[in-house]
Amino acid sequence: MRNIILGPLLRLVPVGLVALSIQRVIFGAHPIYGVKLQFVLALVVAAGAGGGADRGAVAGFVLGLLYDVSGNTPLGLMALAYGLAGMTAGYVHSFTPDPQWWLASIFAFVGAAVGEIAIPVAEVITGQSGWITSDARITIPVVAGFAALMCPALMPVGRWMMGVKRKKWKAMLE
């Protein structure tokens, strides 16, 4: 457990800072039809899909924490939501240890949707404003779709970030 948490921190934090900057400067400032695409969330679910549920949860926690520190949300709120997102996406490893890109994308879609829904829910629980408004009908599928599209490209980054090496299967010698 110690290795899962402490090992990738050195890679997670710098990658997270760059991802957060991309989120703030590019995706946060240029909404598409009113929806701000979530690059950090896409990276979290890609890390989950590439490394498994536990690694996804840790990636989500650390990147979410960076998000919280830089924003207006209570510390730990986005960490919780993104932790859930990473964990959900990582459940793809329950089906296959080396998921194909399309299967990883499907789980990334589900994970991102869970993460995006979890934000207003956590806000309500912690006494912040907001609830799932009618806008969420558009926001959640668009954000989840973006994460699914980005997943194949971000999965190698996620794997590297979490210190996961892709398995190399070899045929058994007779």
Added chain:
Amino acid sequence: MFSGLSRRRVLLLVVLTCVLLITLDKRGNAVIDRARSLFARVVQPIDTATQALMLPVERAWNGIVHFDDLQSENEALRDQLEHMRGNDVEARSAVLQYRELLKISQLTSKFQFDTVKAQVVGESPSNFQNTVEINVGGRQGVAVGMPVTDGAGLIGRITKVFADRSIVLLVTDPGYSIAAQVLSSSDSPGTGTTTPTESTLLNGQPVSDLTSSTTSTTTTTTTQPLPPELQPLNTTTTAAAVTPGVTTSTAVAVPTSTTLPPVVRETGTLQGQGADQPMLLRFVDTTSAVTSVKVGAVVDTAGGTSSNAPQGIPIGIITHIERQTGSSSALVEVTPNANLKSLNFVAVVLYVSNQDAIGK
């Protein structure tokens, strides 16, 4: 690779840490605040670098995609500017009179408070927070709760203050609410009424209201070239063209005595409903919306001891009133004056509510 127990332990640790951090932050923690301030400094150069890298790409994209839109918008804005210059002269005079009246009556207003100019340097990257970041903070005298305005009206209030940065919660956020007032009179534009055109207005007032006591007089004036900001005044002159320096005869409708309609002031609470949604106004007197308030009425801050803003900051305009069946109340929707999607320069009003001041 990992046992089920290990996975559960990791997840439990993540959830418990999050809950602990949320609790600490919600109760107010100096260490977390300091960490936020420090992090803002660390992220700033990375943001600047990303912006510098993205700028050429963004400009090229805007040049290709938005050139035609920009040109037509530019023309429309120039036209609008010409009209606004005329209105501005009129408004300046009204503001001076208003200030004088406030001084005589010893009343407080937004004009008594200093402001700090700021620029919006970022906005919330999330879809669920309606906030923007501005480049002034505690060092410039900004404090939590202070109202923030732009040229068009109120845009929000300060919710977090760092040394040189602050977070502004926008008026459209569901967590934002403020005491508001609607000043309406019988001549206010209402539902179903026609929009007054230039020819029916005299200095912004419908001519029909003045006809009972208006006489048409012929005055002889010598026109001089006027400074551009004073040129397009909203008067119903009959002269077709005026040449500078030439004496002309102009028929101007001059009111000799005006009966002003009574002004009704209704107060309530204005609350945001989310980005791109109009704000919702709830009156103290629930029947107000049905009886005296009309679509088009101007909504501004009501002030008061517990309010976070002084009286008189314009917020928006009532755009929709929906009568509720079986109830004397109505849903009143207010559209903000300020364009919250393209904020750039703003001003923080250095106003602390009486309640906060007493608390300190």
